Amino acid sequence: MLSETVFRSDDVPPADRFERWRELVNQAHAPMDMTSDHREDFRASQRLLDLGSVSVWRTAFQSVCCRRTPKLIRQSDPEGVHLSLPTNGPLVTVRGDHEIVYDPYSLCVYDTSRPTELHAGDSSNLHAGVALEIPKALLHLPGNMLEKLTTRRLSVREGFGALLAHFLTHLMKGTGSYQPSDGFRLGTVAVDLVSALFAHTLDADDILPPETRRQTLILRIHAFIELNLVDRALTPADIAAHHHISVRYLQLLFQQQGKTVTGWIRRRRLERCREDLADPSQLARSIRAVALRRGFATSADFSRAFRAAYGMSPSEYRHAARAGDLEAILPANALGIAPPAVQKNGGDISSGA
Structure with a gap:
């Protein structure tokens, strides 16, 4: 099984749940100011996978507001790129006077080195989703290109977005099918898919290393x-x-x-x-x-x-x-990817994650 860390708020006394959750998020991600209307009895769960330099997690929690402020950035910056795919409940980012609302068919991208405010969930819905964090150094992206990506909704209905969304969701469903030593290889797959998605979105395929282009073509x-x-x-x-x-x-x-x-x-x-x-x-x-x-x-x-x-x-x-005489039923795809709907006589037609 892959190396993972699990948090369930039910395992923590109600009065301590929000603070324990805040500590977990700040340790796994980047320090943020967090507030919630549900501090007294906060409900949350998270499974965090360690894929070497890459982290992937599935999470669900009551509504929160997270602020990555200039002061916190100066204090500590992992220099990462964070991608979130909401699967339930709203996700909103605010940068200055620019607000973006994400749905289950769009990926949110933000840079830990830039001030960002995130609102997840609302009074009637738990926020749920899958997320991925990658060191910027692994993506070889000029800073101005990354800034363009943080102001967009990246579709997961087709192409590399669909491949990445299915990779993330099905990886989280089938962690028991892998050995700890598979983590690095799966992290490499994630980096290749994110690199290809970013390059395609920016119409800048020339920024991809040749090996990344080859690997993403094979995945497609x-x-x-x-x-x-x-x-x-x-x-x-x-x-x-x-x-x-x-x-x-x-x-x-x-x-x-x-x-x-x-x-x-x-x-x-x-x-x-x-x-x-x-x-x-x-x-x-x-x-x-x-x-x-x-x-x-x-x-x-x-x-x-x-x-x-x-x-x-x-x-x-x-x-x-x-x-019950079989020792194991192996997964259909050694990479943990459930491919998007790609038809022989047309383009990608995935319905999303």
Whole structure:
């Protein structure tokens, strides 16, 4: 399991909850003045993941106002970039006379080195969301470019925004699928996705290091394949055309990972079928229906491929899963990403996080 810190206000005496929460936030993030109308019996929870230089957390709390003041910045500045995706309740930032309201389809970006006021939640709603904090030094962004990003709402309905939102939300759901040593690699994925999102938003792809551009392209390709597994006619040519690259370059990207394009497609289909077979809610679905649903042409082809990959037939696997004889059901995506909806005949159409 990844290294994580958990806070639940129910574990703290009511009179101490807000102060304990304030201390936790200031230690994990950057010092802020915090006020709330619910100080006497504050309700909050947080799970914080340590991904090396990167932190990710899921949180829920009653309404608060947080102020990152010039005085606090002079006293302590981690020089980080903070991204928040609200999933419930309002989130508002105020910088001078400029106010921005964020919803579940938009990312908030702010710079810990600049004064900012944040209002989260209201009298009737808990604020909930996922957040990410990255050292500015890892993003290689000129200061003027970062300032432009803090005055925008970054959409998570499509493209890199959707990839990042799904990465964050599904990472928080599946932390038990990883080892502590996976934290650094997952942190690198987060940095690459944020870098690509920022560069795309600013129309400045040239600021990305070549390796970051390559890694984010691979992530987009994987997401596209995942959402089009049902298409039995999916080919390397389709994938290359959607991403405006040659088939030869596509094949080279996979070869550099020790894989082939067609091999990856088959592997992903098998993994999705394996998940379906272990899912109690899909017991009524026949093995043939499972195979066809994930893009296999025939149940016979699927059965042969499944036995070769897992050492047992699909029916034997389903029976073992029902009996609890399997040691573990592995996640479908080794990176923890649930891709956005990307269709073969069009652009990204994710509905958001």
